[in-house]
Amino acid sequence: MDRINTASKAVDLFGAGKHGWKNRNVATGVEPTDFNAEWCNGVQEEALAIIEGAGIVPDAAVRTQVRQAIKRLTGGNVTTVNFAASPFALTADHAGLVLVDAAAGNVVINLPAANVIAAKLEFSFVRSDATANTVTVNRAGADSFLGGATSFTLTGQGGHRTIAGDATSKWIGTSLQDVNPGVIFAYAGTTAPAGSMICPIAATNVSRATYSALFAAIGTTWGVGDGATTFGIPWFPADYSLLQANSNVGTQSVGAVIAHVHTTGVNSMAGNNGGTGPGTSKTVFLYDKDGEFKGRYEAQESPLEPGVYIQPTSSTRIAPPVTGPNEVAIFSAGAWTVQPDYRRAELYATVDGSLKTVDSIGPLPVGVTDKPRPSKNHVWQGGDWAVDLAQLKASKNTEINAWRLKANRSTFAHGGKVFACDELSRSDIDGANGQISNLGALPAGWPGGWKAVDNTYLPITTVAEWKAFYGSMFTAGATNFARAQELKARLADATTPEQVAAIVW
Numbered sequence: 001m002d003r004i005n006t007a008s009k010a011v012d013l014f015g016a017g018k019h020g021w022k023n024r025n026v027a028t029g030v031e032p033t034d035f036n037a038e039w040c041n042g043v044q045e046e047a048l049a050i051i052e053g054a055g056i057v058p059d060a061a062v063r064t065q066v067r068q069a070i071k072r073l074t075g076g077n078v079t080t081v082n083f084a085a086s087p088f089a090l091t092a093d094h095a096g097l098v099l100v101d102a103a104a105g106n107v108v109i110n111l112p113a114a115n116v117i118a119a120k121l122e123f124s125f126v127r128s129d130a131t132a133n134t135v136t137v138n139r140a141g142a143d144s145f146l147g148g149a150t151s152f153t154l155t156g157q158g159g160h161r162t163i164a165g166d167a168t169s170k171w172i173g174t175s176l177q178d179v180n181p182g183v184i185f186a187y188a189g190t191t192a193p194a195g196s197m198i199c200p201i202a203a204t205n206v207s208r209a210t211y212s213a214l215f216a217a218i219g220t221t222w223g224v225g226d227g228a229t230t231f232g233i234p235w236f237p238a239d240y241s242l243l244q245a246n247s248n249v250g251t252q253s254v255g256a257v258i259a260h261v262h263t264t265g266v267n268s269m270a271g272n273n274g275g276t277g278p279g280t281s282k283t284v285f286l287y288d289k290d291g292e293f294k295g296r297y298e299a300q301e302s303p304l305e306p307g308v309y310i311q312p313t314s315s316t317r318i319a320p321p322v323t324g325p326n327e328v329a330i331f332s333a334g335a336w337t338v339q340p341d342y343r344r345a346e347l348y349a350t351v352d353g354s355l356k357t358v359d360s361i362g363p364l365p366v367g368v369t370d371k372p373r374p375s376k377n378h379v380w381q382g383g384d385w386a387v388d389l390a391q392l393k394a395s396k397n398t399e400i401n402a403w404r405l406k407a408n409r410s411t412f413a414h415g416g417k418v419f420a421c422d423e424l425s426r427s428d429i430d431g432a433n434g435q436i437s438n439l440g441a442l443p444a445g446w447p448g449g450w451k452a453v454d455n456t457y458l459p460i461t462t463v464a465e466w467k468a469f470y471g472s473m474f475t476a477g478a479t480n481f482a483r484a485q486e487l488k489a490r491l492a493d494a495t496t497p498e499q500v501a502a503i504v505w
Contacts, residue, residue, distance in 0.1 A: 001046040005346060006034045007353045007373040026402070031375075038355055055092055055117030068093065075122040083107055083133075092116050095123060100154060103129040106136075113140045114165035121165040122174075130157035137161070145171045182217035184234060197233075205230040284315040285331075292361070293320045293329040293336075326370065328361055345370050350380035387497045396491055396500050403505040404484040412476035414469050417452035421473060433470050436463060 003009075003019045008031055013020030024032035047066055051058055054069035071077050077096035081088045083105035090098070091112050100107055114121070127135055135154040144150060145163070154161060163171045179185075184199065205225040208215045215231050223232020281298040288294055299309040320329035320336045328341035340363050347356040347364070353373025358365060371385060377392040378385040409426070411418050419425070429450075435443050441463060449457040450469060460466050487503050494500045 001042040002039075004033060004035075004039050005355045006036050006039070007348070007375070008032070008034045029399075036354055053117075053119055055119075071096065072117065072121070073119055075124065081107060081109055090123065092121055095121050098123055098125045100125060100127045100135050101129050102127065102133040102135050103131050104133075106134045109135070109137045111137065111140050111143070111171065112165075114143045114169050114171055115167050116165070118167050120167065122162065123164075124162040125154055125160060127154040127157060127159040135159075139171065143169050143171060145173065180217065181213040200233070200235045203232060203235055205232055282309045282311075282317065284309075284311050284317050285320055286312060286315045287331040288314065290361075291330040291332045293331065330361070340364070342368075342370060346372070348372055353378070353385075389495075389497065389500070392497055392500050393491055393494065396503055397488065400484050400487050400491070400503070400505070403487075404480050407480040407483075407505070408477050411453060412473045414472035415458045417454070417456065417458050419450065419458075419473070420453050421476070426473075429470065429473060433466070436466055442466065 004021060005019060008022075009019040010022040010033060011019055013022075021033040022030065024030060048058055050069045050073070051065045054072040056065055056069055056072075059065065072092050072095045075096040077094055078099070079090070079094045079096070080099045080101065082101040083103070086106070087108040087110055089110045089112075098109070100109070109125075111123070112121070125135075125137060136151055137154070138151045139145065145152060152161060162174045164174060165171055179196075185196075187196075203223055205223060206214075208225070208229055208231050211231075211233075214233070218231075218234075220231055222234050225231040281300050284297050284299045286294040286297050297312065297315060299311040299315070301307070301309055316331060316334075318331075318334075318336065320331070321338055323329050323338055326340060326342050326345050327338050329336050330339050339361050341361045342358050342364055343361070347358060347368050347370055348354065349356050350367050350369050353376075356368050358368065364370065369380070373385055377388055377395055379388045379391075380386075409422050412421050413419075421429075432443075442461075447457075448461060449459045451457050458469070460469055483505070487505070490503055491500065494503070
């Protein structure tokens, strides 16, 4: 989706490049901003992508579906579940925070299917009561939680769990208790978070049965224990610089970088490249699979191989050339070239000035230009927009007719007063004239005159006075007609856009 970009847009209305809309102003000749199908379709599909992406069927009668979809996709809902509502069936429209109160009894919550929508669906459960009652969250159908479980429980006040559906058949936990057994992480506190233990400072064995999940993950990598019922867990000496035992958390210790190998997915280039030792770098220039320049990168010298710089595969030490607007640098066959690139430019169809786009690097396609059409009176000629004099004259002729109509529907003078001649007033005058013409006399109930625009009355007591009054309105219309004919004669003789523009009422 993008801002409106038709030729009649309000340029930079909200800042540089941020175009907007404008109203028509007949008095100043400003035309309104035109819609086009591309902009309308863009707005429609952006909104429907949100709605349908959240698994909602578009409904023209519902005006809150975008908000509903955003709440689903971002977990923006808050739901309270208690014993009275148990068992409670969650839906996609409950995605977000689920507050559970089991003070009055056990609570059961049933999840929707993990694939209820084709996107991540997240629930964060938090328990508010401190009772011994149970809170159980069940899967739907054959869904499972990571690790194969079919349900989980929330225990204790403040007990919490966050899970996210993978849009297929699994619920993946994102809380600490859902971290895979055997993962080692740094923690700044002195007490291990729930579900984890501090790594000891010496070899330590624990029960294979009690810590069955950990044993299944790491086996006897850190020690066989007694060979039957226990196993060794990871441990680190007190001077290890990354992970600390409980008694050493928060204290400084001695550490060293041990020689190691990284699998980085990049190639190294050997040789003496002018480095001055560990920590030096070389600037390289990145490009994508099509050779398009993507930026600079500082290739670092290998700590284990002086003079060797760890350089990405799609990079070169040859600097790209300077590019101008609508240009891009391309690396191919060991060298850079500059190619035209209009993928991000504002482009227009030469047939009608409508917005166009291109998806590939290269010259502009036939029938496309980067020059906006100045007005509907311009046509594409000889590589540029030129005024179409015939179209310009047709537009001016329409303007003249509009000017005449506006003059006819304004006012006319008679007897030293000014009278309204808008559509309603003219209808009243024409109606009265028809009646007087039929009767040959002023009708019964005649008010004795006609009200002027200043709310005073002009006395009209005879048919002759009425005919003079009506004749003034006719004369004003005839004068306007004559003026219009004069302007149209000048229009017919005009041979340049300037002469056409000079024709005003």
